[in-house]
Amino acid sequence: MKLCKSKKFFFLLDMLILCILIFSICSCYGTIKLDIAKNNDFDRESNLNFYYNRNISDSLIKIWEANLDGGIGFNKIAEYDKYLFYGDLSGKVYLINSENGKIEGKLRNKGEIFSSVVVSYPHIVYLVNSSYEKCEMIYYDFFSSAVFSKKSFRSLIKSESIRHENGIIFALTNGEVYNYDFKGRLLWQTNLNAFIYSYPNFNDKVVVFGDEKGKVYAINLKDGKIEGTFSAGKGIFSGFSIRGDTVYFIADDGFLYAVDLNSISLLWKIDLNIRVRNYLVIAKEKYLIASSLSGDLLKIDLDRQSIEWKLQTAGLFKFTPIVFNNRIMQADLNKKIYIINFDTGEKVQEINLDERVKNINYIENKNLIIIGYDDGKLVCYKAFN
């Protein structure tokens, strides 16, 4: 069949459009491809670490900027080797080169990603809220660029998922708690029959959740059995922090509670009169750093049960501060970043920005600070010691 010149042109044009169409359909889900060796250092790391046993300098040098498609949430960035993984609110998971900020891969999902992505070689594990009655847990094999396993649940996740030695624990808003291993096998599940919006934590024996009525649940890490419960004065929406056998949290009545995890009983409580929506950070083994919705930052001596210092700002703190031996860095939704002297609570720097600051991450092995802004912007700074 011979085609005249103009017909040939249109034929080629049609083919081009068809190719673009096929390519678009194929790339709907997106891919992440990584060809790297396993690194045990990263495979062991908990995703709930906010304290870094080192000093940090006050001067930050911007090294790159990455623009994501969706909005940044209050979840953390995960790291593996030189790569960063982040799930945004538009349901996309990104593979970002930490050296230059280049987005090297992207997975598209329908819905929002609320909790942090967990990386366990060669899998990326993340949870997507697809609809009001469906949350999906996806195991993606970045070595072979394929979904390895997919689980569906009939509720949403609106808290953080925990990476522990053997797998991932998370609670759905309807109170169902699941523990899966990194291969996608269910280790145990339990039902708290409560609404969970708080951020859980764990030690070597139990994992701790709190519900919106103020009830604390200690669940055996091995079998998922509820070891005991404790009732605080009001709903719990903060994160839990654990030191030894004591769990600390701030309920919406404004009290800081210290609860013994063996007897599941109250050790002490102090009235801080703050509302907290993030993790409390334990630093230098005896201090607890808490930041509140009303822009207060507190350092509490856990042994003496007293407030060491309190910094009041006009900010709104929704993301957990990152704590170093000499400094605390706090992201303020109200377009600021505070760098605070750990010992005195004095503001060392108040960095004014044009956008809401959603989260702040420290990439320890590269000594990078990554700030997540509204509208999907990640900016990376090099911190000098």
Place this chain on the structure above:
Amino acid sequence: MFFIIRYRAFFLFIYFFILQSASYSQFYFFGRNKVRYEEFKWKVFETENFEIYYDQNFEEIARIGSAYAEDAYKDLSEKFENIIITKIPLIFYNTPIHFQQTNVYPGLIPDGVGGFYEFLKGRVVIPFNGSISDFMHVIKHELVHVFTLNKIYRVFKDRRIYFNRYPPLWFIEGLAEYWSTEWDWKGEMILRDAVEKGYFVDLKNFWKISGSFLMYKMGQKFLEFVSINYGEDKILRLFDNFWLFEDFNDNLAYTLNENFEDLNLKWIDYLKKSVYKNYSQTLSSESHSIKITRDGFNFSPSLIKNGDNFDVVFLANRDGYSSIYSQSISPKTLRPEKDIELLIRGEKNEQFESFYFLQNIIRTNQNGDVIFVSRSGSADVIYLYSLREKEIKKKIKFENLIAIDCPNFVDDSERIVFSAMDRRGFKDIYIYDINKDELISITQDYFCDEYPVYSKEYNAIFFVTDRSASNFNKSKSIYAYNFQKNIAFIVYKSDGEISNLVFNDQRKSLFFLADYEGVKNVYELKLNSEKDIVKSATLTRVTNFFSGISSFDLEDNILIYSTYVEGSFQLYALKLDDHEKIRQTNVITNQMTDNEIDSLSLSLYVPKKLDLKGYSKDYSVKKKYSVDFAQSQVSIDPVFGTQSGAAVFLSDMLGDDQYYILVYNTAEVQSEFLKSLNIAIARFNYENRVNYSYGIFHFSGRRYDIRDKDEYYYERSFGASASFLYPLSRFRRIEFNFVIANSDKQIISQILERKALIISAAVSFVSDNSIWAFTGPIDGHRFRVLLGYTRDIRYDNVNYLTGIFDYRYYARISFKSLLAIRNSIYYNQGKETRRYIAGGSWDLRGWQRWSLRGEKLWVTSFELRFPLIDLAYFKFPWLDVGLPNIRGAAFFDVGSVWDKKYEETLGSIGYGFRFNLFNAVVLRYDIGKKIINNFTKLQNGTFYQFFFGWDF
């Protein structure tokens, strides 16, 4: 066809916004005027989160307001867990009267609007009504709207979902109330009535009360129900889950983890329990009082002895206009003796522009005099009216007092006492000596002092104030001003909101309304016998009505009051002696020592104020313009090819100065691009009482004008236009319009051309006091007369006079029916005059739409408008549909159009149906017969005509 439609829309734009030339314009309008009486001197300063705009007189309260706005911002940012990135423009107006002069919102703002949030530029506009607690409430209410909108926008944008839906209005307004104020007596009053009388709505039927005050308060109550039963954090969850649901009710059910039907039942149960908890301890107005009025909304009663009877003088809206009425009642039976008499017709002329509901604006004395307050032009005035002579005896206006309420006689003499707001927004107590024309103020500060009443017994003026209320909560105190000692001291410190003081000489007691038990009821404060100072007082509850009382008066033994019944306010009367039997015996004693009196009298709550430290700047220096609206359009037409255009509207932050830019191209080939460029730039200024506009234009292209020769022609015109509009009052205005234009017309290309340099001038007078119902005006009149002259000063190709007379009168027959009459004459005489069009549903019905054309036109119409079906309700298995307010009309039209010689008279007669669809468009269906053959014969058959548009 496509081109014609588009072109007509485009041309309408030019007529309305650019030329405004009377001689070219048939698309004129009536309408009331927004009169800019005040010469504002705007200042602006920035706080951390706001840009504050205020008049220079208002600085002190602007500082209080902006400090509070920052506190409210902080609180709301925590509640919403969100912040607003840009500074929020917050525009304060000194008084509600000044607020009604704003140009941020282009339409007329009715009385009672507390403020608004305009989301094109994110402006929050708030008037000060004299009360700092109300001011704070409105500031926070509007800020909740700002945060709500931003939160929803963020939820969608973060997830990259198209932002296409809002929560229902009841939720938006209910939340704004819930997070900005406490539950108060007004909400309790209407909710008790709604639940008792059974017209409250469940969650599925909130739409039925959309936009009403009941909707605000039921929304607020629902969120209280959510917070108590499910936790306040659930409100934020509703926002977080908003993207997951198309239907808000599904979101409610999911977030609250309830089956929707169960949730609905629980809500109704909560509502009833909350309302009925005190039911057994209260009385019903219907069974313990005599009903005086049955229709409309009736407020502010005042009793006066008239021979053997008592007259009740009161404010009411019984027919759409607020007016002052009188009703005679028998002192024995308390029953109405005669028909209600209209004393003062309000809202139809400049003299009585507006009366205020829910305020005490009327008081009488035993000489038969009535004093009342009305808006008249730039400010409120006090009128002294003789009930016997039925005439206004005196009009009292004060240069520096803007808003006035609570007038009262002092000792029945020639002095009156009242509360008033000045340009600073201070609401203080004033005494005016009518004979000496002397005004003195008792207080002079930003505290809200109101409801003054004179006591001969104590030679003192008692008044209500918020000066001892901490943090400007709504609690009020009663103070007394002693004439002899010229001091004011506290008499009674209250924990509630009190109002409507009445001093009863026989009982030597102060009576007032207080909301101690949810709704307002009458209390009696028995003062001690010492004349010079009040050390102790005994408080007794006098009435205990379930729905409470909104205003009252007391004379001798008769108490007359206004209360909320079945969605309206009605007057009731009772005898105090009879009521004593059911009067509550629990007595609250208010005792104060001298020291307490001294300390409370001096202790003034000092609000937080923002220190401007010289940051405030003149607005004229900082004036900035931004785009209100911008739109571009590209169209492809099979005949005319690709055409494109764009319109941009710019205005300053206060909306006083506006620019309209229009660019459009009608080129059919590339080489005509420049030649066919249409551009119009106009500036409109509303900063002063005289509104003016001027602009330049260049229009070029092929035209099809239905009004002219019904054919295409090419025209190029360029020139300038200017217009001035002077509002004489809210109802009347004068307009001047000028246009100079060079016009080149090619009627037949290269063969028949017409060149002209046209100057056109016109002057118009417009009067409009009509009020509207669902399908059009129902009362009042609309009138316009115009004289114009258009001339080609260069070639004399165009030269004609224009005269327009259009008078429409709406004669009320009953509350819902009327006879509408229109008399219109449009007259163009001269060379190359423009033609008018007629025919169709808007004028000569039965004749084909716009089929009648002529240089002269007259139309007279009579139309009987009446209610047909108040609510047609269709219940399908899958859907319930309600069609409210279907109206009927019987009409008779007569008129004619002609050019040089009058040809024939046309007419039509018939009936029709009208239906207002979504309050946006009125659908009209007419059936009738044309009157043909020079008005001598009815057509054979019947015409059926369907169109849309408001009644004339």
